[in-house]
Amino acid sequence: MSEQLMTIREMCDAFSVTPRTLRFYEARELIFPQRRGQHRLYDRRDRARLTLILRGKRFGFSLEQIRQLLELYEPGGTNQTQIAATIQIGRERLADMERQYAELEEAIVELRQQLAEAESRLPAGTGNKISG
Amino acid sequence: MSEQLMTIREMCDAFSVTPRTLRFYEARELIFPQRRGQHRLYDRRDRARLTLILRGKRFGFSLEQIRQLLELYEPGGTNQTQIAATIQIGRERLADMERQYAELEEAIVELRQQLAEAESRLPAGTGNKISG
């Protein structure tokens, strides 16, 4: 039971995606489910990758960028040059994310200020639902 | 000179966008440059809005979401219902951003770990540039 294979429908329900999406990711070589005959079967690795894919998307990365990143999580080849290249890509994504992190914090602070200001223009208790 | 009007080209150079982009944002009602005859002129407000637009995009928001958010930064109408609705949208975006912030931190930690692990598979000093 360490493998726990899932059908495409089970995957869709678990991750809230459509079959089309999973097949699309496979076509773009982001996941590689095994086949039982014609049918796809997804194992733990596939689920881990899908988790990373969906997360990457939420951060605004393209599927191609995510595909490259995924190589970091799979010790694909032992080729030194290849590994170094993958690491380089990982560093760039990391830098992106750190920039985004800092900027996001700033934006959150600003938005909170604007919200507070806007709320002050409303009479007390006008559709406000902060607690409860 | 408190207004400091800029032409479309100056805006493009300042924000690294194309004229097409600025006209597109205007068509979508995200910015409202004044006109001198036919030509557009951008003031401080327009620049502030553009800054917010580009920032919002980096966080993965759609232009429509950004447009709605921008109303927060402009005390547009005094209609209470309208203001309350805008605030509601602002709260939702803020929640999005806070979720994203937390998730981003987690992803950064994970990616750092993966990078460290991958780097350990390389002989020391193979294209590595950590301290520059």
Next chain:
DNA sequence: CGTCTCGCTTACGTTCGCGTCAACTTTCAC
């Protein structure tokens, strides 16, 4: 045996965010 459901592939359609002409007008330097 028929038919239902699930999944497969192929292929065209769609939305978003612009890029890229094309054809004009406006402005500015000289």
Next chain:
DNA sequence: GTGAAAGTTGACGCGAACGTAAGCGAGACG
């Protein structure tokens, strides 16, 4: 004035990331 540069409005095009419909097996069920 004249010509080049800069700006304008359509209109069509494009890549990314899927949606959607068509049509074809393969099993399960009664």
